[in-house]
Amino acid sequence: MPSIINRSSILLQSKLFRGFGDPARLTILQALRNNPLTVTEIVAVSGLSQPNTSNHLRCLRECGLVTAEQQGKFVTYRLSDQRIATLLELGEALLMDTARGVYECTHYTLSQHEPSPDSKTSNDQSVS
Amino acid sequence: MPSIINRSSILLQSKLFRGFGDPARLTILQALRNNPLTVTEIVAVSGLSQPNTSNHLRCLRECGLVTAEQQGKFVTYRLSDQRIATLLELGEALLMDTARGVYECTHYTLSQHEPSPDSKTSNDQSVS
DNA sequence: TTTATATATAATTATACAATGATATGACAA
DNA sequence: TTGTCATATCATTGTATAATTATATATAAA
Numbered sequence: 611m612p613s614i615i616n617r618s619s620i621l622l623q624s625k626l627f628r629g630f631g632d633p634a635r636l637t638i639l640q641a642l643r644n645n646p647l648t649v650t651e652i653v654a655v656s657g658l659s660q661p662n663t664s665n666h667l668r669c670l671r672e673c674g675l676v677t678a679e680q681q682g683k684f685v686t687y688r689l690s691d692q693r694i695a696t697l698l699e700l701g702e703a704l705l706m707d708t709a710r711g712v713y714e715c716t717h718y719t720l721s722q723h724e725p726s727p728d729s730k731t732s733n734d735q736s737v738s
Numbered sequence: 739m740p741s742i743i744n745r746s747s748i749l750l751q752s753k754l755f756r757g758f759g760d761p762a763r764l765t766i767l768q769a770l771r772n773n774p775l776t777v778t779e780i781v782a783v784s785g786l787s788q789p790n791t792s793n794h795l796r797c798l799r800e801c802g803l804v805t806a807e808q809q810g811k812f813v814t815y816r817l818s819d820q821r822i823a824t825l826l827e828l829g830e831a832l833l834m835d836t837a838r839g840v841y842e843c844t845h846y847t848l849s850q851h852e853p854s855p856d857s858k859t860s861n862d863q864s865v866s
Numbered sequence: 867t868t869t870a871t872a873t874a875t876a877a878t879t880a881t882a883c884a885a886t887g888a889t890a891t892g893a894c895a896a
Numbered sequence: 897t898t899g900t901c902a903t904a905t906c907a908t909t910g911t912a913t914a915a916t917t918a919t920a921t922a923t924a925a926a
Contacts, residue, residue: 619833620765623826623830626832626833627755628755630759631753631756634914634915637748648873649872660872661873661916662915663873664875665914680873683872683924684923693828698751700825701755701825702751704821707802707819777902777903789885791903796905808893811892813904
């Protein structure tokens, strides 16, 4: 009876999934799902601040989830592997059935900083 | 040009992935991958403390990733959906190619509390 | 050159949340 | 009942890390 499952493998895998487990990074990954984008475009589409976007891009790049290619002053990012898109799809499919449970899950707070598109006033209505 | 991708959908999906993004929960999910287990068995296999196990099981249950069934004083947990196992497999496959990147990613710390299997002494050697 | 634009990095702050220890609940046995 | 085992909950503490506000670097245009 194996007492421990596979420590370091588990740690690696959890790190991988944590790449997907943040709204900002997931937004970026979803944006890159269909086509490569420059940082400027990602900032525009995601609504994230530029430094925040760069921070998360670095994280995703270092983890090997995206690749970067510099062209002049622009840097174009793209998913490094098609299976990442597959993983996103699988997550969506799973969510179709478990959405209610996930939504009602109080273990995590649902809403983050919530950058409102039209104003800077409304923020942080937490669930838990 | 859609300025924001799909806020609440992204939040839900990130919560789903966060379910996989913690070593303790991932250990539990991996343990349940092949067969249902009672809490006692999960505690034994995972090396997690009982309260910690229960906390994470509640999280996983509320998120709809596992289901619980009480039999006497025992509670048996199982994966709620086969696609969860598929997602784990996909993550493993992806890791085959990106493992180095993930491992070297300094954005997250690699090792957690590290409950040693044979002793209770060695702890916490962090990477970052 | 200077200026503007694109991206990256650093330092700081704040907060979510994992782990722990203590305790509660609930089921079965003696 | 009383006790024991299985599981759940609570309160607390500590730490990881997301966001922000600078500022830095680098490329290109004027």
